[in-house]
Amino acid sequence: QRANLRLGTILPANSVWDRSLRQMASAWQRSTDGRVRLQVRGTTGDESTIIRRMRLNNPQVAALTLPGLTEIDETFNVFGIPFFFESDEEALHVLEVLTPRLRASLADNGLVLLNWGHGGWAHIFSAQPIRDIGDLQRAKLFTSAGDDDMVRWYRENGFEPVPLELTDVLMGLNTGLIDAYPSPPYGALVFQWYRQTSHMLDIPLSPVFGATVMTARAWARIGEADREALLDGAAAMQDFLFDEVPRQDRDAVAEMQKRGLSVSAVSDAAASELRAVADRLTATWRGSRVPADIYDAAIAARNEFRSN
Amino acid sequence: MPAPLQAVARRGAPALGFLHRAEELLAAGALAAMALLPLAEIVVRPIVTGGIPGSIPFVQHLTLCVGFLGAGLAARQNKLIALATATFIPEGAARQVAQGFAATVGAAVSALLAWSAIDVVVIEMEVGGEIALGVRSWVFQLVLPFAFGVIAVRLGWGAGGWAARAVAGAGILIGIWLSGTGAACGLGEDASCVLSGGPGWPWVVLVVLSALAGAPIFTVLAGAAVFLYMVDAFDPAAVPLYAYDLATEPHLPAIPLFTLAGFILAQGQSSGRLLQVFRALVGWMPGGTAVVCAVVCAFFTIFTGGSGVTILALGGLLLPALLQDGYRDRFSVGLLTASGSLGLLLPPAMPLILYAIVAQTAPENLFIGGILPGVLLIALVAAWGMREGIVTGAGRHDFAWREAREALWTAKWELALPLVVLGALFSGRATLVETSALTALYAAIVTGLVHRDFRLGPGLQQAFRECVVLIGGVLIILGVAKGFTAYMVDVDIPFRLLEWTQARIESPLLFLLALNVFLLIVGCVMDIFSAIVVVVPLISTIGAAYGIDPVHLGIIFIANLELGYLTPPVGLNLFLASYRFDRPLLEVYRASIPLLVILGIGVLVITYVPWLTLGLLELVGRQ
Ligand code: NA
């Protein structure tokens, strides 16, 4: 069976993500002898619209970011818990442990998981240096508009969230409406946000995972043998991203440092203290933002990784 | 009307009247809520951390309601924006056939959209979450099937006599049937997807003909999009889905709110007070009154956008003022026709905000970039006025300090308006949307309370009613235009256009010239709003490939479309001026041609002197 598939994504053209998707598309075409073609040129509209359009089976494939995934299923909030993971390896381990559950929740929404994507690690950028939770609580922190629960959680824990649209961030930084925001270093560099925030906290906040998914309808029309080939191509893309994106972020930090960004190094003791406080505060996510069993599973997987 | 139907109509009339009132109240109420929420947010944010729960998404969804309820109202009042080509069709049978044809196609497309929009709501019930306070997003989306359905019925009703209405009714049924088959597209059930695999062009021809015959512009864009989607075996529900996507864009609420400010100002006597000031200040110069007209028109257009409201609202005040001062009739009509679109490049005009939304750039960069080009165009028109003053020696006033001082003092609140807008925006106390709400409030206070130009209740009601209808007419076009654009992106047209252009044009300078010609044609056949939504995604990649700065590209784009307002045969301002000044269209064409040439030169200068756009941005460190 032949399939001409279209891809929907908000990931920018000519970026490392765009490149990896193109590589996957040509791998698919090669390994299925041209039976499966994927047009990688993005779609119009925001991620919510792409997700809704997949219900109309056009596009049939999408590369989604974490906000889009949490819109589909709140289970994905588990990767947004602040200061929950210490390293890429640790986060990847938890991701692998949770994958069967996440795959099932995507399937409940008519989507087949092809691979995981990596958008880098969100870090806190701020106008004033941040050394502990107290400094962070005093900052006027950008929060994305529309996530009302998150705003409430911040407020109840003494933070100063300022809900804004992403498009208002630069303006907000210029005028002082906000003076801190979480972003992967690469994002802070390309959006030029770092110019107003010359400090970056050297403790990673959370990994910005993503996923490539296909509608179950389109998947059903692809032959058994070709499905294997598609999954192989998707796996290669995942390996590429988990290798390349952290490197891109390191390069971005180096570039911004050349242009005046100061990375506030934190001692191990201070870092574990900050993580301990964060763990206490985010314990309330269990059963509210993150389903209790997923939260527990994530903690168990994390402890298992740390004890090895 | 047959007798039994008349009886039904008589008995139904009070109920219908009540429903109409309810519809108007709902729309005006939604607009009021979307003005009050951002205002409350400005006050609450410094006191309560995080501000009002969900206020930003609520305002976005209220914009959706205002837009589509307004579109329904516009359909009722026969004010959906349409090409004026139908007025060239001779009266009599030909006109009637055209009217029936346009109504039938319009009703069928609207019915198709209404039925498909139900699918959009169903999807939202499955996928969409809660906005805040337990309110879910699909509740707001109900306005889509409602509005498209109401529009289908109203367009069908306006088909003409009962026979024509019956034909339009059949069109509605066909639309619903097509929507049903369209839902099978995308599922892979190609046999039930009736249009799939057939040719697309007959459908495009059909909807274009209907527009020429007088169908609303939105039915052309929407019709082309839904039919082409179905020809390619895609579900046409993507079109109402994109209407939702566009109507809930983060910066979009600023457009209705600035427009509301404009309508409130127009409701009062602000234009008269401004006329006094500028007359007192520059009336002594040769062509002084003409200069004044250009400046006052630009001032109003900044707030009312490129909707032609300026000509309608100020024409009656300014034309007599010019004639009374001894300016020639043709000169005066031409000047005011051209002035009706001056100011579109100055902050916070609607097209700048819309361009920023579509091109995903920061609106404030376009605001700053547009200042010098905007001033240049006003200066060119003013210079033309001074030339007229010198040639004809039309009336000059003696300059009097006393008069100037008094006029300035009287109009001080209006004159402070730009400071309020820019102050709020750049102070860090308000976002763009909040600034627009503040501007509307300020306009209401100045005209309604300080000057007491009108009785507050009825006056504001009137402004709200007019604003809702205008916004509805514009927003429905924008929404379906986004669906049309999405189709073009789906079938890869931007990329193919880029390849096509790059194969033929090498130098950026030549590209810019080609762009000017292209945009001038676009401006002739499309209104500025759908042009931005449809064309910007096509040219922004190409512009980037030729190394054109995105802000510069935006200003070139809007400046060209500003010209389009004046370009015969279908420039919007030409029609509005013909209507407002009660002159034959050909006379207005003739009167406007010199200004078309002058502004054309201005547009070329803006195109080839990037410094005009980028200089200020560099100065404030934004480049
Ligand atoms: Na949107």
Ligand code: NA
């Ligand atoms: Na949205």
